[in-house]
Amino acid sequence: MPVFKRLLLYMKPYWWRIMLAALASSAYGGLEGAFAYMVEPLLKKIFMTKDMVIFSFLPLAIILIFVFRAICRYVNDYFMSTAAQLAVQDVRNEIFRKNIVLDLKFFYRNQTGSLMSRIVNDVAVMQNGVAEMVSGIFRDTIGLVSLLGVIFYRDWQLAIISILVIPFTIYPANILGKKIKLTARKGQEEAGYFANILQETLSGIKIVKAFSLEDTMTKQFAQANLNYYNFTRKMIKYNALSSPIMEVITSFGIAAVIFFGGSKVMSNKMTAPEFFSFITAMALVYSPLKKLISAYSTAQRCIGASERVFEIIDATPEIIDSPDGHTLTQEDSKIEFKNVFFKYQDDYILDDVSLVAEKGQMVALVGPSGGGKSTLVSLIARFFDTNEGQVLIGTHNVRDISKESLMNHIALVDQETILFHDTIANNIRYGKPGATEEEINRAAQAAYAHDFIMDMPQGYQTSIGDRGVRLSGGQRQRLCIARAILKNAPILILDEATSALDTESEQMVQKALDNLMVARTTFVIAHRLSTVINADKIVVLEKGKIVESGSHKSLLENGGLYCRLCAQQFGKER
């Protein structure tokens, strides 16, 4: 059971909690046996010798024993469950840490909602399972052993009769366990689907409303919810079946013991108090047995969820940081694509692309959308590896450059303006952790963001993102630009960085970007061709191939695709 072993390994750092809990549960389980054993001398003293002293102490003794038992139980449950929680907390941290280093392809393959569901739901199932399992396992095993001890001590023949039924409980428990594990896994997958619908609906709530998709989404959600219920129902069925089946099976043992034990008492081979002590122990024995069997089905459920969690922890990134990778210097900022082929799935998105951006040059990528422009620049930052060909920075293949150095070398303003739920200042500071307020201020000014930031209620300390102040598309873009300006890296990638700005602020931001581009190797992707006229080189990408490249003037003279695009845009604007 390797999954189970792995779970236990996670508990290892919390061994002292487990030892303490095990000690308490040994006392607890041992008391069960002692209690069953005591029935015989007590009954004898009270009913046969009518001992008044023992009788008057009895109520106090009973209360004391139960108080002690209660303390043991508390210590056991508390330390065992906290150990389990801490272990699972480590699992959750590890899954997050692993998840975040996986490459982009992994995230495109897996749905966000379903990944979230693994980190939240599956880990919760794991957590409950581990807590329930380990807290019960010592207590019930020791209880079982001590009670079996009493049974065998009282009468080994009757004991054998009473435990004959135990093997018969194993077969149904095993079958139910397997079914529970399978159902749990499928149920968790369903939970992933509905988490995904939830995530998409909430993040796209505006579109849902604009297209009156409320009913459609509600139906989809209800269906996914129902599918989940169907698996949960099966799980409930298997869990609910476990106790009744056990009780019916153990009833055979009880019946046999009453019959054979009763006849022993009647033929005076056993005293009545002995018989009652035996019956007490036996009645108590089935309870930990039942609990152990139900812990077994919990374990199966837990293993189903753990498998899904470990799948992510074990996922291997395709893009591996080279441990002794090069560290780039300020000089390394020539970028070269050498016969690059790239595909996400089956079709080549980049088809034999060769291109050089000399140090300090500005290269513009233009062309119809879907042509592969964003894909091309994402290869510079090694978000993906090429299928064939090389991407070089300076003289180094990006595959040989250490990831940290590569990321320090590149500032990216993406077409998706990602801001986090944090203050404006901190959102800009992601560009250079540890930047002073002064530096942030200057970056914001250069990105023409300072004025609108000062108009916000708390200025730079205003919270933005999910629960904070809402920003316009243009404002978001200016913050992203400020972040890139602050980073001050030798290579700059602007992927439609000004597309959401109005013409006036675009002109201002364009000036800021022009300043920023000085002495940096820059890739600019832009739809508005007016912004790229001054580029050192304009590259026209269509269906993954470079169809033209050159200066604005030479391309116009060529009369190709670029010329047609210009005619369309400038014609319109005129």
Ligand SMILES: Nc1ncnc2c1ncn2[C@@H]1O[C@H](COP(=O)(O)OP(=O)(O)O)[C@@H](O)[C@H]1O
């Ligand atoms: N994550 C992805 N998975 C699969 N295909 C993708 C992915 N991203 C982009 N594509 C495809 O790659 C092609 C180029 O996309 P992209 O580089 O974004 O073009 P552009 O930026 O020029 O508009 C498109 O056909 C698009 O469908």
Ligand SMILES: [Mg+2]
């Ligand atoms: Mg794009």
